[in-house]
Amino acid sequence: MAASLIINFQAVDARNVKARPLLLISFDGFRWDYLTRAKLPNIERIIREGVHATDGVKNVVDTSTLPNHWTLVTGLYPESHGIIGNFLRDDKIDKVFVPKYINADYDNDPRYYDDGGEPIWVTNQLQGGRTGSIMWWGSENAVKWSRPTLQMPYDDNVNFTRRVDVMIEWLSQEYPVNLGLIYFFEPDHIGHTTGPDSVNVTEAIKYTDVIVGYLFDRLKEKNMLNSINVIITSDHGMTTTSEHTLIFLDDYINIEDYDILSHDTVIAHIFPHKGKLDKVFSALEKASKEPNSHFRVYLAKDIPERFHMKNNHRVPPIVAFTDIHYRFVANASRGDHFPLAGIHGYDNEEKDMRPFFIATGPDFKKNYTVSSFDSVDVYPLMCQLLGIKPAPNNGSLNIVSTLLKHHEDDTAATLYTYIFVIIVANVVAGVFAVAVFRQHRYLKKRNTWMKLTPIDTKKRVRSTRPKDIAAAGVHLMAEDKDHVSDEDEIDDMNDKNRNK
Numbered sequence: 253m254a255a256s257l258i259i260n261f262q263a264v265d266a267r268n269v270k271a272r273p274l275l276l277i278s279f280d281g282f283r284w285d286y287l288t289r290a291k292l293p294n295i296e297r298i299i300r301e302g303v304h305a306t307d308g309v310k311n312v313v314d315t316s317t318l319p320n321h322w323t324l325v326t327g328l329y330p331e332s333h334g335i336i337g338n339f340l341r342d343d344k345i346d347k348v349f350v351p352k353y354i355n356a357d358y359d360n361d362p363r364y365y366d367d368g369g370e371p372i373w374v375t376n377q378l379q380g381g382r383t384g385s386i387m388w389w390g391s392e393n394a395v396k397w398s399r400p401t402l403q404m405p406y407d408d409n410v411n412f413t414r415r416v417d418v419m420i421e422w423l424s425q426e427y428p429v430n431l432g433l434i435y436f437f438e439p440d441h442i443g444h445t446t447g448p449d450s451v452n453v454t455e456a457i458k459y460t461d462v463i464v465g466y467l468f469d470r471l472k473e474k475n476m477l478n479s480i481n482v483i484i485t486s487d488h489g490m491t492t493t494s495e496h497t498l499i500f501l502d503d504y505i506n507i508e509d510y511d512i513l514s515h516d517t518v519i520a521h522i523f524p525h526k527g528k529l530d531k532v533f534s535a536l537e538k539a540s541k542e543p544n545s546h547f548r549v550y551l552a553k554d555i556p557e558r559f560h561m562k563n564n565h566r567v568p569p570i571v572a573f574t575d576i577h578y579r580f581v582a583n584a585s586r587g588d589h590f591p592l593a594g595i596h597g598y599d600n601e602e603k604d605m606r607p608f609f610i611a612t613g614p615d616f617k618k619n620y621t622v623s624s625f626d627s628v629d630v631y632p633l634m635c636q637l638l639g640i641k642p643a644p645n646n647g648s649l650n651i652v653s654t655l656l657k658h659h660e661d662d663t664a665a666t667l668y669t670y671i672f673v674i675i676v677a678n679v680v681a682g683v684f685a686v687a688v689f690r691q692h693r694y695l696k697k698r699n700t701w702m703k704l705t706p707i708d709t710k711k712r713v714r715s716t717r718p719k720d721i722a723a724a725g726v727h728l729m730a731e732d733k734d735h736v737s738d739e740d741e742i743d744d745m746n747d748k749n750r751n752k
């Protein structure tokens with residue numbers, strides 16, 4: 253586990269079987285501010301009846317699909333979960349990882365995923381829950397020997413309403429899932445091809461709203477509206493790019509000197525060939541310092557800490573980042589470059605990279621907003637909702653717990669607990685004070701009596717009754733005082749009774 257991992261145990265002891273089921277839905281590439289692009293009656297109703305992060309969620313670098321979907325379900329930064337990009341090379345594993353949108357048949361080797369993170373379905377199932385995953389990125393791979401209880405494998409051809417229908421079936425069957433995850437690939441695809449500002453994206457957003465409406469209609473039909481929590485979010489946003497914002501790596505370095513994971517990319521993962529590291533790095537560094545270079549380059553160890561991506565053995569020796577809107581093209585003659593109008597993957601400080609976040613359900617407040625939070629917080633939030641104990645993660649409940657109804661109840665309960673503790677403490681202190689006072693008064697009396705008693709320190713008797721002691725004229729042992737007191741009183745009482 254990477255050094256920066258902040259272990260964050262939250263206060264949930266075990267799975268609360270009374271916890272309500274939860275649905276996590278991702279619409280790929282749904283930027284935080286797309287909500288204002290069109291009339292979206294279903295999404296707007298969720299905002300009215302639920303919660304909304306008005307400035308979107310701060311996601312993780314690389315602001316791409318796979319690292320961010322994996323962060324949402326693990327609460328870890330990429331350097332801790334190991335999915336540092338859409339493409340991966342791990343020199344301990346003898347093949348390069350290619351995402352399924354490049355090759356849907358590609359064997360997504362579990363060794364890439366089982367690298368320190370524990371996805372929410374594993375956490376849920378280890379604590380007795382059942383999970384259904386519809387195409388959630390990475391869920392086809394076993395992690396900690398576990399896959400989601402039910403799953404629909406990745407297939408772009410399964411239409412969106414069918415995905416909803418299958419989930420409704422899983423939620424309402426004899427042994428229902430208590431956690432469901434659904435992935436939709438729009439509006440990302442349209443955003444790439446026609447650009448985030450296009451009318452096509454607006455249409456895709458409206459269709460998203462139709463799917464949300466369909467989901468809630470189906471939940472209503474099954475009488476589940478008041479018994480299920482639903483989080484709808486995304487992995488990243490989108491910004492414009494063009495053929496005029498390309499940076500050709502061939503202008504600075506020779507493709508014979510290095511390997512690169514993607515030949516058309518915002519973040520270049522560069523693996524120099526043996527003995528070529530200095531040559532490749534110094535050429536890129538020099539070029540990056542030219543005016544209007546529009547990129548920065550780092551040796552792995554110098555990648556900014558705030559990206560949370562450098563402490564992992566999969567990080568290549570050299571990583572280069574373009575400025576927003578720009579892209580690297582490597583080995584241009586090979587023809588891997590393809591024209592795009594929209595792109596993502598940039599610095600997560602760029603607001604265009606932020607995804608949206610809305611949620612509704614019986615455990616969420618109504619018509620409540622926060623400005624933003626980190627996407628690593630979604631995992632502990634989900635664990636809280638499911639009543640399960642989270643695995644170690646980088647997230648925090650500080651902001652996201654305010655989205656929940658019981659947050660105020662908890663605050664009130666804490667206050668009542670404090671008041672109760674103070675009252676009990678005062679009562680105990682009062683009783684103690686009285687006891688001390690009485691003891692003090694008794695001892696004073698006792699000492700007076702002892703002073704009147706002649707003492708011979710050389711003799712001892714077994715009896716501790718004052719009469720015997722007094723008769724023997726022996727020293728009274730300090731630890732016998734109480735004993736003496738009781739027996740003496742009883743003896744006196746007996747004597748008095750006999751005399752009656």
Ligand SMILES: [Zn+2]
Nearest residue numbers: 281317440444
């Ligand atoms: Zn994309």
